[in-house]
Amino acid sequence: MSARIPELDQAAARSARDRQSRLTKPAGSLGMLEEVAVKLAALQGTPLPRSRPAAALLFAADHAVTRHGVSPYPSAVTAAMVENFLRGGAASSVLCRQLGVPLRVVDVGVMRPPALPSGEGICFRRDPVADEPGGDLRVEDAMSEATFRRALAAGATEVDALPDEVRLVVLGEMGIGNTTAAAAVAALLLGRKAEEMVGRGTGVDDAGLARKVEVVGDAVRRLEGAGPERALQSAGGRELAALVGAAGRAIERRKAILVDGFIVSVAMLALERMAPGAREWMVFAHRSAEAGHRHVLEALGARPLLDLGLRLGEGSGALTALPLVDAACALHANMATFEEAGVPDKGRG
Ligand SMILES: Cc1cc2ncn([C@H]3O[C@H](COP(=O)(O)O)[C@@H](O)[C@H]3O)c2cc1C
């Protein structure tokens, strides 16, 4: 995949920075909210950027690696949670409703195709790539190269279907076992040991954690030296590949990505390695409690907005941070300047 990363609009960023310096507040006092507004200005090519409309895309897939007992939950949870997303009972469904963000769920590899409630406002698609076989990343490739390409394309297709007006894309995932896959991809990309990248995911006990370290260690030995595409194909999963394809296309369409936790961040690290500069288009929502996330954030030079001990995934951390991005844009656009308000600025008597 060769995503074309657009140029940032430095003139728009300068205008936005200049506006921030004239708003009625001590210089720099809105901290990261100022940085977010200036960043979005550079991405959107306007001194007055917007956070809305936003759209949430959730990619779901299963993982053969669960046979090694790397998650306390059975794979059947993936399909059941897809049904829960669509019925409105999952954390990200609740947040999307609360925030007025349309949610689209894409099955790119769920073992038991979800039984879908029919009804208005339900957005679901099972991509044909979901019917292709997956492998156990400990001993074999998680997918063939052709399946990998189709999973990337499945993500891009979803972004192609979004209206031009969408400014911000929230990405999320669902896939029991995917903290193991993400840890393996990150260990390969960062050249770190399995034990540095593996965490408890949904809450494995000490024995489960030891199994995860072994599984990821085996994958890393099998795939040492893999580049980002090979790492995703052989140690990742179809939802990780779809996230990469979706983010690449969103950036090509000048849409910013609101990055969720560990799993989405690993996909974004792979994208940055495939298309350097992609990370400039990302706003990092939160620091996950998953152990390896800090290494991934560090490699991306990212400072996330929130640190709430979240470790859920499904885009829930990104959705939780969306109101902060809304606030950054609203303050930037609507605060009065010193001149407008007749408030004396510093250094002027
Ligand atoms: C009920 C439930 C809802 C979830 N929503 C997201 N995840 C999260 O947990 C999974 C990864 O953790 P592990 O690698 O330990 O399986 C992913 O599906 C992720 O999105 C969930 C997990 C469960 C059990």
Ligand SMILES: O=C(O)c1cccnc1
């Ligand atoms: O941070 C995440 O993305 C995460 C952490 C634990 C379980 N699922 C997702």
